[in-house]
Amino acid sequence: MKSAERYVGRSVPRKEDERLLSGAGMFVADIVLPRMLHVAFVRSPVAHGRIKSIDTAQARRAPGVVEVLTGEDIRPFLKPVPGMQNRPPKRWREAVEHDINIPDQPILATGKVRYAGEALAVIAAETRYLAEDAAELIDVDIEPLQPVAGIDEALATTSSRVHDELKSNVVAKLTVRKGDAEAALASAPRKIRHVFYNHRYLAMPIECRGVVAQYEKHVDSMTVWSSTQVVHWVRREIAARLGLPEARVRCIAPDVGGGFGVKGHVYPEDVLISFLARRLGRPVKWTEDRYEHLLNSTHARDDRHDVEVGFDADGRITAIRDRFVKDSGAYTPVGVGAPSNTIAHMLGPYHVPNYEATATIVVTNKTPNAPYRGSGRPEGVFVTERLMDLVARELGLDPVEVRLRNMVPPEKMPYSVGIPYRDGVPVVYDGGDYPGALRKAVDALGGLAQIRERQREAWKQGRYLGLGVGCYVEGTGAGPFEGATVRIDPSGTVFVATGACAQGQGHQTVFAQVAADEWGVTPDNVSVSISDTGTIALGYGTIASRSAVNSSSAIRMASATLRRKVLALAGHILECSAEDLELRDGRVAVKGVPKLSLSLAEIAQAARPGWDGGRPSDMSAGLEVTEYFEPPTVTWAYASHAALVEIDVATGAPRILKYVVVHDAGVLINPRLADGQIIGGVCQGIGGGLLEEVVYDENAQLLTGSLMDYLIPSASEMPPVELVHLETPSPLNELGVKGLGEGGAIAPPVVIANAVCDALRPVGFEVFSTPVHRSKIIRALNGRSGSAS
Amino acid sequence: MSKQHTITVEINGVSGQYQVEARRLLSDFIREDLGLTGTHVGCEHGICGACTILFNGEAARSCIMFAVQADGARIQTIEGLSQSGEIGRLQALFAEKHALQCGFCTPAMLITAYDLLRAHASPSDAEIREGMSAALCRCTGYDGIIKAVTQAAKENAVAAPADAGQPHGSCSGKGRRA
Numbered sequence: 033m034k035s036a037e038r039y040v041g042r043s044v045p046r047k048e049d050e051r052l053l054s055g056a057g058m059f060v061a062d063i064v065l066p067r068m069l070h071v072a073f074v075r076s077p078v079a080h081g082r083i084k085s086i087d088t089a090q091a092r093r094a095p096g097v098v099e100v101l102t103g104e105d106i107r108p109f110l111k112p113v114p115g116m117q118n119r120p121p122k123r124w125r126e127a128v129e130h131d132i133n134i135p136d137q138p139i140l141a142t143g144k145v146r147y148a149g150e151a152l153a154v155i156a157a158e159t160r161y162l163a164e165d166a167a168e169l170i171d172v173d174i175e176p177l178q179p180v181a182g183i184d185e186a187l188a189t190t191s192s193r194v195h196d197e198l199k200s201n202v203v204a205k206l207t208v209r210k211g212d213a214e215a216a217l218a219s220a221p222r223k224i225r226h227v228f229y230n231h232r233y234l235a236m237p238i239e240c241r242g243v244v245a246q247y248e249k250h251v252d253s254m255t256v257w258s259s260t261q262v263v264h265w266v267r268r269e270i271a272a273r274l275g276l277p278e279a280r281v282r283c284i285a286p287d288v289g290g291g292f293g294v295k296g297h298v299y300p301e302d303v304l305i306s307f308l309a310r311r312l313g314r315p316v317k318w319t320e321d322r323y324e325h326l327l328n329s330t331h332a333r334d335d336r337h338d339v340e341v342g343f344d345a346d347g348r349i350t351a352i353r354d355r356f357v358k359d360s361g362a363y364t365p366v367g368v369g370a371p372s373n374t375i376a377h378m379l380g381p382y383h384v385p386n387y388e389a390t391a392t393i394v395v396t397n398k399t400p401n402a403p404y405r406g407s408g409r410p411e412g413v414f415v416t417e418r419l420m421d422l423v424a425r426e427l428g429l430d431p432v433e434v435r436l437r438n439m440v441p442p443e444k445m446p447y448s449v450g451i452p453y454r455d456g457v458p459v460v461y462d463g464g465d466y467p468g469a470l471r472k473a474v475d476a477l478g479g480l481a482q483i484r485e486r487q488r489e490a491w492k493q494g495r496y497l498g499l500g501v502g503c504y505v506e507g508t509g510a511g512p513f514e515g516a517t518v519r520i521d522p523s524g525t526v527f528v529a530t531g532a533c534a535q536g537q538g539h540q541t542v543f544a545q546v547a548a549d550e551w552g553v554t555p556d557n558v559s560v561s562i563s564d565t566g567t568i569a570l571g572y573g574t575i576a577s578r579s580a581v582n583s584s585s586a587i588r589m590a591s592a593t594l595r596r597k598v599l600a601l602a603g604h605i606l607e608c609s610a611e612d613l614e615l616r617d618g619r620v621a622v623k624g625v626p627k628l629s630l631s632l633a634e635i636a637q638a639a640r641p642g643w644d645g646g647r648p649s650d651m652s653a654g655l656e657v658t659e660y661f662e663p664p665t666v667t668w669a670y671a672s673h674a675a676l677v678e679i680d681v682a683t684g685a686p687r688i689l690k691y692v693v694v695h696d697a698g699v700l701i702n703p704r705l706a707d708g709q710i711i712g713g714v715c716q717g718i719g720g721g722l723l724e725e726v727v728y729d730e731n732a733q734l735l736t737g738s739l740m741d742y743l744i745p746s747a748s749e750m751p752p753v754e755l756v757h758l759e760t761p762s763p764l765n766e767l768g769v770k771g772l773g774e775g776g777a778i779a780p781p782v783v784i785a786n787a788v789c790d791a792l793r794p795v796g797f798e799v800f801s802t803p804v805h806r807s808k809i810i811r812a813l814n815g816r817s818g819s820a821s
Numbered sequence: 822m823s824k825q826h827t828i829t830v831e832i833n834g835v836s837g838q839y840q841v842e843a844r845r846l847l848s849d850f851i852r853e854d855l856g857l858t859g860t861h862v863g864c865e866h867g868i869c870g871a872c873t874i875l876f877n878g879e880a881a882r883s884c885i886m887f888a889v890q891a892d893g894a895r896i897q898t899i900e901g902l903s904q905s906g907e908i909g910r911l912q913a914l915f916a917e918k919h920a921l922q923c924g925f926c927t928p929a930m931l932i933t934a935y936d937l938l939r940a941h942a943s944p945s946d947a948e949i950r951e952g953m954s955a956a957l958c959r960c961t962g963y964d965g966i967i968k969a970v971t972q973a974a975k976e977n978a979v980a981a982p983a984d985a986g987q988p989h990g991s992c993s994g995k996g997r998r999a
Contacts, residue, residue, distance in 0.1 A: 045917075046919075049915070049916040049924075052921055052927050053903070053921065054859070054912070055898065055900045055903060055926075056929045058925050118881065188841060234958055237956060238861075238863045238869055238871055238958065238959050239863065287923070287924060287925075288923060289861070289863075289923045289924070289926075290922075290923045290959045290960055321864075322865060365948075374824075387940050536921075536922030536923030538922070704919050707919070708961060708965065710960035712962045713962075715962030715963065716959070717960075738866055739864050744959065746953075746963075747949075747951075747954045748950045748954040748957075750950075750962055751968075752962065
């Protein structure tokens with residue numbers, strides 16, 4: 033197919049910007065419907081306790097209150113939200129040793145509360161102010177139980193159980209093996225063993241969550257606007273819980289103010305607000321506030337690794353054995369997703385002949401834990417990349433050199449790792465130059481020799497300068513599928529609908545670029561519908577760095593099928609063979625005879641059913657095709673991050689002088705938007721490495737319940753970031769794209785940790801847990817502690 | 822609780838009288854009573870800055886003010902600033918430098934930048950970072966935002982206020998963790 037210009041690969045301006053720049057975006061909180069009610073929740077003040085009574089009498093009589101419901105009230109009508117919203121496929125269940133008993137999550141707590149912030153009662157009132165007034169009048173009597181405040185408490189047999197119906201606080205166990213790690217460790221010339229802890233932090237989009245629901249009785253239909261990344265999941269759960277056909281539930285995510293994973297599954301509020309809208313016969317709105325968000329929306333990370341690595345005198349890794357425990361909080365709505373990722377990504381870009389990883393997932397009385405940008409990958413990468421530095425230290429080698437010796441070289445691509453991925457398919461790295469990326473990253477900081485020279489000079493002057501590197505591979509574009517409907521509108525506009533949901537990625541722009549190339553039109557002539565179950569029947573959503581791969585491929589498939597019909601119909605009208613036609617500038621023209629042509633609008637008119645159509649008798653009416661792309665497995669993006677860090681000896685603060693990302697996500701559809709995704713991810717990773725930390729006390733009470741306590745980076749905290757793109761096209765899809773939404777956030781915590789430890793080699797400081805607190809550094813500088821725990 | 826107070830406010834150049842409860846947040850008044858939903862609410866405790874408006878010509882957080890405090894005040898929101906064209910070049914630079922992704926913080930970022938550039942004709946890089954740290958963005962890593970504001974400063978894309986005898990406020994006073 034020919035067109036004047038191709039748009040894939042170009043930094044075309046975003047379609048989204050105009051409305052967002054002028055305050056004309058439409059976020060869930062902006063939606064106003066006639067007679068709309070407003071909701072507030074009563075949430076548990078304790079982490080673990082038995083509900084003795086909830087007295088709602090006074091609240092029911094409060095001004096403006098229309099409804100007050102507790103868990104007991106709704107239990108007969110509303111089943112809990114499933115504990116595993118995305119079940120691993122059969123292939124995975126056959127390939128991975130597993131034992132999974134993940135509990136469901138009640139819509140409102142009944143019997144027990146399992147974390148501070150769990151919803152106990154809901155109030156619907158004429159205004160949010162009145163709903164909150166009434167919430168104050170609800171008297172809750174909870175008998176406190178011993179909280180399970182962390183991993184150790186969860187594993188102790190003497191502890192109380194978070195879920196009484198389960199035998200223990202262990203809700204899942206997964207094991208993956210490659211070779212014989214035990215034997216290889218027993219015979220390894222050298223080995224080291226450490227415990228690493230990845231702390232709990234979270235996505236924190238600037239827009240909190242929110243839901244608006246409207247039930248129309250005359251058609252028995254529900255329309256739900258939710259600030260979500262997965263409209264089709266939300267539709268599925270609402271339909272199932274409310275007993276409606278999916279076709280009568282429409283879920284729309286309008287403009288969404290950031291997601292990063294925390295909006296990547298169904299929450300009890302999605303179901304409950306819809307239930308209220310039907311029960312009360314009025315539209316109902318809930319807008320989460322920031323305190324609720326910190327208490328109640330899912331957190332992430334939070335695992336502890338006991339890991340042993342065997343290696344030879346040259347620093348070549350012979351075996352890694354990791355036993356880790358993940359604190360999932362009270363519920364784990366995305367099941368075993370994040371720990372599965374940890375296992376699948378731990379080996380990184382390295383050839384490791386023997387590997388054994390066991391994940392134990394425990395429940396505690398903390399906020400539920402779910403994927404957040406990177407989802408299990410930052411945890412595994414922190415461990416492996418710290419180990420690389422520690423191995424180098426043991427042998428007196430440079431950490432860069434140890435990595436280069438262990439990396440899979442480009443000539444070994446495609447490289448079969450010997451473990452299954454989360455989709456159950458064996459992991460095969462699909463191309464790239466891992467050592468090349470690392471060398472480029474170090475070179476962008478001045479080259480290894482120069483960096484080491486600078487470092488020695490700094491040390492002489494009593495300053496501490498360090499190099500940190502972090503390398504990873506990232507399975508992206510995961511299945512099971514995404515679909516696209518492509519329709520030639522009567523206006524001639526190419527209409528595209530797909531199940532992807534954007535929260536800032538620029539989907540309306542990039543999918544228009546993909547479709548524009550398919551149809552020989554400009555992106556302005558493409559209208560893209562995302563985040564709306566009303567425009568495509570089946571969808572999966574935007575999680576797991578998957579939409580560029582899956583939706584783009586589906587758009588291409590549907591376009592190809594529809595194009596054949598368009599050309600056949602045009603050939604019929606122009607009385608020539610379809611092979612003699614081409615698409616160009618929004619028209620179908622006879623090759624070499626541009627005057628003999630039809631516009632897409634004319635062809636759409638001819639395809640209409642009914643009187644005065646123009647199609648042959650054996651051709652179906654309409655110009656619309658839906659296709660579903662089912663990727664064979666993931667594509668493998670990879671990157672090397674590197675940073676130069678200097679320690680402020682007065683405060684212990686690590687200052688990042690320069691941060692470099694060398695990244696390969698295959699073909700980039702829109703390079704400027706790709707840069708934005710990567711730098712945005714790096715910023716979150718730097719936050720996670722240095723500033724951000726969810727802190728609980730020993731009673732599992734949240735201590736970081738505001739943005740004054742939970743710090744995310746501001747413009748002042750961001751260092752200069754340099755990006756280097758490599759483009760190794762993926763062989764797994766026609767466009768050659770790989771995903772890149774999450775990558776930037778994976779490496780920064782370990783890059784910072786490695787740089788800090790490298791800078792502080794003269795005082796012998798090693799980091800085994802995140803975040804990298806300046807207090808630990810100051811202690812090390814003052815000679816009070818050789819290593820942080 | 823429900824006693825109504827009468828306030829007179831000039832919103833985006835149009836003066837009007839409104840009835841509000843004493844406890845009504847200025848951000849709720851702007852968003853719900855006036856329907857100006859370009860002013861966003863991100864934290865309701867004055868940290869994220871998403872609710873930033875111009876209050877008597879200066880950037881202010883509408884989520885930690887009551888509507889009654891606006892009695893007699895002049896308020897400009899993203900809608901008014903967009904219509905007047907005052908921030909037109911700044912908006913164009915935000916698009917050009919990819920200074921927005923989800924767009925939720927964007928109105929506040931634009932107003933923060935506008936306020937910064939009106940007070941400081943030629944801010945240093947550090948002053949730009951410090952000034953822009955008055956609002957939080959979770960998508961961009963601030964890279965495009967800083968580039969857009971830096972370019973806007975270079976171009977003098979924002980005119981100093983007509984009544985600018987002396988710069989109002991200082992950058993450092995507005996930084997989140999100054």
